[in-house]
Amino acid sequence: MSRAMRTIGDVAGLPDYAFGPTSVGWWGVLGFMLIEGMGFVLAVGAYYYLLHNEVQWPPNAAPPPLGWATAFVVLGLCSEVPNYLVGRMAQAQRLQAVRWGLILMVLLGLLMLVLRGFELHAMNVRWDRTAYGSIVWALLVLHTFHTITDVFDSLVLAVLSWRKHMDGRRHADVADNALYWHFIVWSGAGLYLVIYWTPRWL
Amino acid sequence: MNAAQREQLQRSWADRPGLVGWLTTVDHKRVARRYIVTAFVFFLMAGVLALLMRAQLAYPNLRLIGPDRYNQMFSLHGSAMMFLFAVPIMEAVAVYLVPLMLGTRNIAFPRLNAFSYWVYLFGGIMIFAAFVLDVGPEAGWTGYVPLSSSDFSPGKRTDFWAQMITFTEVAGLCVAVELVATIMTQRAPGMTLARMPLFVWSMLVTSLMVIFAMPSVMLASTFLITDRLVGTQFYNAAEGGDPLLWQHLFWFFGHPEVYIIFMPALGMISSIVETFARRPIFGYTPMVLALVATGFLAFGLWVHHMFAAGLPPLGNSFYTAASMLIAVPSGIQIFCWIATLATGRPRLAVPLLFVLGFFALFVLGGLSGVMLASVPLDLQVHDTYFVVAHFHYVLIGGALFPLLGAVYFWFPKIAGRLLSERLGRWQFWLLFAGFNLTFFPMHYLGLLGMPRRVYTYPHGLGWDAYNLMSSVGAYVIALSFVLMLVNIVRTLRRGDAAPDDPWQAPDLSCATASPPPAYNFAAVPAVSSRHPLWADADATPCAELPVLAGVRSDRREVLLTTPVDAAPANRWAMPDPSPWPLWSALALTVVFVWSIFDQWGVVWGAIPVAVAMTAWFWPKRSEPSLGGDA
């Protein structure tokens, strides 16, 4: 450099990891949530847009059955408890709690995916019958896809927590993953209200 | 910082040698350079399509190019210019410059950055290959249904187009997230939000616009693909769907898209004006507020593309008001730039010349945009050559001219050599003259009734002379780009070496060599003003640069600071070179192309993608920086 440098401080004493807004990974998860969240908002917008073209909603069909969908949302909300705890344990870098917590989250996630499978199977309108069927399936498939990716992420992190050295950075990854699971659960609850209760409340 | 430390730093940040290094690099500068070159190649290819179209339209009733091929040409010209050139190149310039302006060593998520380039490249190759094989897009860059549905666009043409959108939107979204993360965590200590360069502000707002707009077109194109491939009914009026749903989803993206292209250019102009006026920008705060206001307002205008669709008139009028309102922040910016030049000491080098070209052309295009915002007037000129004139004035004048100014401005930093001023002036005047000759007559053609997207036109409507003028102008534009290529090639071969600070610019990018070393800065610079390299408001260069020591040089590491006040917070390891972004991009390409032909491609193709991305994330011994261990 052509300019002289004058050292005014030293940052060697700062930690080399962080949780929250001074962690790059945190902003990545935030960005992803904004993107996917916007996708959901627009898809829900499309749902209501198609609704306003119709006289009867759902058109020529009964409202979708509540059973499996409700179970999915309830289980999701319950999973928020261990999820929140895993996030806290990761910030405290409590390794054993994190290890078992991640295994529990993977199992809960897999169970939720099974419920989601039954929910899709029970859906009373096909995606290719009407635009209503198409948008309902689109919303559910979109959400399922994100659930699958997060369960997979949790699985990878679980394996890592058991097999590899977990430093501050890796605990931060676990905390970020927990943050994303919040998004999965609450967006799922929102979609549940839109898909299953709009026809019943209209 | 002694020589041994510098050497250690160079070793930590070096790429592997040769082709392996080229394929595995995660250096933001190398990735950005290939992004810029690739985007310019797509630009030239799309430009050749334009030359062919203008040849066909030079005279009435010509039979040079038939309707099918012509329709594919204008569809690919628009799609390539918007998706493969305009947005990627602006993002690429930001990927190069933003870390340097922030005083950091790499962009956030460097492997994701490399991944996004490969995804973009493969998508671009796919769509041009499709065109060559006569399965190119044929429904315009806007792909309106039902024309783009399987009933009226049979075969795979529109599927390739819709999937190209998926490729480019994935790439664009990745870069947007990287930029937001970099800007919010990696600013130099002391660089509060109120001290960020205006280019960085423009990229922050642009990236947020990308994040909120691109999901809309991804949704629209995905719905189109499923309508075409698995029988969904989103756009089919007969089964409760709605062709206007496509338009709403597309334009909800499409309007912010043009600001996504335009806003980085606004940042470039601020950098160039500030440097060549030799004073800090007048009205920094109104300028920032104008950028933010534009970012918000951009999302409230999209219906102005649908004024002829028969929506309720009162609703349309609201969008007239909103569309006119967005002229106010632009007007503020124009005022501030002119005020800066008027009260500074301007030097007319080629970058500033292109900025002057911007003023002449963009203001004209902006004013024709205000005209288009008026519903009754739009009902006459919508879908005519008047609109073609308008958007070329705002895109070429408002984005390409500043981009070319930016090329002349930052080429010395990127390549380490100075471009020829003389050739630059020739290029500028040829482009300015050719551009006006091509596009100014089009305003009139639209008023005389010539619609868009026509492969030929009859004699006797008063259109002949203007079309000929326009066609001649297009070739003059082409000549100007030949000159630019000549300039670049000659400079790379035997141009003068550039100093660290070729223009005495105020931002941190000029505090390092030209081109910068792999690690950008030997030590973390600290800032205390909006113009760290100027000692005062008269552009007097600083004699010395305050820095912070303590960031490790034996592995890749940067300093993170707090989001608002940029106080030092923690250190952060950065990834080493990796082949996994390339493997992941290849696997994703397989998924995207396979699913054009068979929906199960999504399911089976997801497996290699999952494997590649897991390997990407998995800690490896070969990655010392991320604490790689067994």
Added chain:
Amino acid sequence: MTARAARTLSLLLLALPLAGCAVQGVQSSLQAAADQSRAIDQVWTLMLWVCSAIYVAVIAALAWAIWRRRRAVQREGRTRDPLLARALAAWVVLVVGLLSWFVAASFLADRRLHAGHADLEIRVTAKQWWWQVEYLSPQPDQQFSTANELRLPRDQTARIELLSGDVIHSFWVPALSGKEDLIPGYSNAVLLTPRRAGRYRGQCAEFCGLQHAQMALDVEVLDAAGFAAWRARQLAPAPAPSDAHALRGAQLFLGSACASCHAVRGTSAASRLGPDLTHLASRRALAAGALPMRREALRAWLADPQHAKPGNQMPQVPLDPRDRELLLDYLMGLR
């Protein structure tokens, strides 16, 4: 190149529109011939003048900023900034004021486009790549169909209902009004109140596929008597074949593929798939403006519809040249 050269270039470009004023076609929006297009023209004139003035002012300010004489030694830097801040505020007020004026003018003109009650109801259905035009009436026997042409009475308001048979098209007759899209699943409408008799041309203005470029509409505005006469002629069934050749041609028409797509009122051909041909020979153009209405053009069209309008929906019906001449005799008699 110098500033002088730039000025010369700009003057040349500004002169272009003036030169163009001499040559104006029947599809120009600048020769407004109806209430609606005149309302739009007023907005255009307002915005053209105001925007031109703003443009000149901004470029002048820029030129002054770059080239004004500066006192050599004094560095003004930021001493003038408070004054500039006030100037900025004034500029914002001016811009907002002008834009508000534009919004108001636009709103009022838009209302004029939708105002008025219909004296005449017409239904236009756009198809790839022709216009089905039906003149409606409360009495079914007063309705008739034609294709690719529109005749309107001066000083009366016609309401054109807009439907689509396939993809999105756009109905646009620039001399009379702005455009409106025809969208499958929707019914839009446009009001036209022509004030000047004459010939005009319309064209589809929403990209609709291969032959979007050749989907024109022949429009004529007639005075009341002329319109009534035209309407009466259209209501009448097709004239009977005038000689033996034409009679043979009519038999060919009804016996071959022609009648499966085209209707001729007064005969058994009643299909609505293709354009109504009842008074084909009274039209000015063929194939939505792709060819003139002349025997040679019609012969070429019948021999190979794909030559003049590649991709259009009319199949080539194999006919030997003698039969084609007989068919032409018949068709050219359908006035």
